[in-house]
Amino acid sequence: MIFALLDTPLNYAGFSLIVWTGLFLGILHSIIPCNDKVVFCFYAFGVARDWKQAFRIINYYGAGLFLMNFIIGGVISYFGAIFGSLVNIENYRFLWNAISSSVLIISGTIMLIQLRKKTYWPHSDQFQELTESLPTLRTRKRTAFLLGLLAGIPPCIFETAVYLQAISISVGYGWGNGTWLVFFFGIGTWLGLYPLALVGTASGRISKALQGSTLQKIQLKLKKANKGVSYALKDEDEKTLDLELGESKAKALSKLSTSSKIEYFSAVIMIFFGLLFLLLAIFNVEIIPPENIPTNVPWPFPN
Numbered sequence: 001m002i003f004a005l006l007d008t009p010l011n012y013a014g015f016s017l018i019v020w021t022g023l024f025l026g027i028l029h030s031i032i033p034c035n036d037k038v039v040f041c042f043y044a045f046g047v048a049r050d051w052k053q054a055f056r057i058i059n060y061y062g063a064g065l066f067l068m069n070f071i072i073g074g075v076i077s078y079f080g081a082i083f084g085s086l087v088n089i090e091n092y093r094f095l096w097n098a099i100s101s102s103v104l105i106i107s108g109t110i111m112l113i114q115l116r117k118k119t120y121w122p123h124s125d126q127f128q129e130l131t132e133s134l135p136t137l138r139t140r141k142r143t144a145f146l147l148g149l150l151a152g153i154p155p156c157i158f159e160t161a162v163y164l165q166a167i168s169i170s171v172g173y174g175w176g177n178g179t180w181l182v183f184f185f186g187i188g189t190w191l192g193l194y195p196l197a198l199v200g201t202a203s204g205r206i207s208k209a210l211q212g213s214t215l216q217k218i219q220l221k222l223k224k225a226n227k228g229v230s231y232a233l234k235d236e237d238e239k240t241l242d243l244e245l246g247e248s249k250a251k252a253l254s255k256l257s258t259s260s261k262i263e264y265f266s267a268v269i270m271i272f273f274g275l276l277f278l279l280l281a282i283f284n285v286e287i288i289p290p291e292n293i294p295t296n297v298p299w300p301f302p303n
Contacts, residue, residue, distance in 0.1 A: 015180070018169070022162075022181045026188015028266045029158050055194070057144045062193050064148020066186035069159065072152065073166050073182025080170035080178055093172070097281035100168040104274030107161035111267035114157070161270065 155163065162185050170178030 015177070018177055018181050019184050022184025023188040025158075025162055026185040026190070027192045028269065029162075029185070029189045030192025031266060058193050060144035061148040061151075062190035064145040065151050066148075066190045068149045068152030069155075069186040069189065070179075070183055072155065072159075073163055073185070074179045076163050077166045077170040077178030077182065078175050080167035081175035084171035084174075094281055094284065096168060096171060098278060100165060101274045101276075101278035101281055103161055103164045104270050104277065106274075107157050108267045108270035108274060110157045111270065112264070115264060115267065158266075158270075 152159070162182065166178040166181045168178075169181055
């Protein structure tokens with residue numbers, strides 16, 4: 001029954017497109033501002049004794065998130081393949097491609113709305129649960145893995161869009177190819193956690209260094225004030241301090257602005273591909289033509 005659903009696998013060109021699309025979407029997913037991933041990565045480097053332990057914690061979290069994405073994607077891809085085996089998809093290919101493209105457009109639009117409102121459903125609702133579990137990370141390795149599993153339930157709008165694309169691929173090209181898309185999407189998300197954590201940690205250390213430098217200046221100015229320096233000079237120091245703090249705040253806001261630009265870029269990319277695929281569906285252009293492969297070709301190896 002399973003192999004019968006996989007009798008139209010893709011050639012190597014089509015399979016490569018699925019691989020790189022999954023990895024690209026996974027990396028984009030890792031920089032989407034879901035509170036769970038960001039807080040977890042930053043906190044992991046904060047509570048860890050060294051870099052090795054921090055990477056170990058993030059690795060367990062990434063494994064849990066990958067496993068949950070893969071399970072959900074595999075199950076829904078299987079049902080998509082069953083649907084494709086019961087219906088002559090060639091009669092509805094335009095409608096199906098149009099629906100899949102519209103899903104990308106709608107998902108990207110919802111992401112833009114979430115960015116504007118600074119509320120990232122559903123992971124914002126898991127923020128309190130995540131922060132309460134973080135203190136046990138260093139002593140219990142399974143906590144990170146379980147948090148990763150929970151982070152995939154329920155899926156965010158980005159994950160939902162990928163799952164729907166996996167269904168679309170499974171309907172036309174078999175269960176294995178839809179599952180491969182989710183597999184490499186999970187790998188891309190997993191790998192994307194590491195640079196996210198490194199950037200956050202580096203920014204935090206730079207911020208602490210700047211704060212330490214500012215604190216030293218405050219102490220020096222207070223010593224001068226205690227030694228009889230005029231109050232006018234003290235007022236001037238306070239103004240200088242306010243200016244320095246304002247500059248630090250401006251730098252922090254600049255970093256947030258840069259992060260937001262990346263997140264907006266991800267949403268725009270999703271909308272762009274949705275529009276592109278919609279145009280291809282309208283003009284009946286087939287990017288990945290399926291090949292008639294015998295049913296004895298074992299999954300997941302493409303011919």
